Amino acid sequence: MNNLEIVEAAGKYWLYDKEKGPKELLRPIPVNGMGADIINMIKNNRNKEEIIRELCEQYGIDAECAQEDVETFLDAIDKVGYHSELSEI
Secondary structure, rough: OOOOOEEEEEEEEEEEOOOOOOOOOOOOOOEHHHHHHHHHHHOOOOOOHHHHHHHHHEEEHOOOHHHHHHHHHHHHHHOOOOHHHOOOO
């Protein structure tokens, strides 16, 4: 997880893998603010329940909505090749 980086540029957050070699490099992908928050919480060793609780507080949403958002985000990231880095939560 420490190889993933979130960078804010051009008014967006971009997720990329800073340790991949040129042939393996996953292209940076844009994520929204909540996606960036999820990645940062994972990098700070928060578990899924802690992430859901924090999203509820930060975004004023209920736990069911936060859980769905986390699962949807992780599924979307998985589809573009970041699965192994994020599967530990």
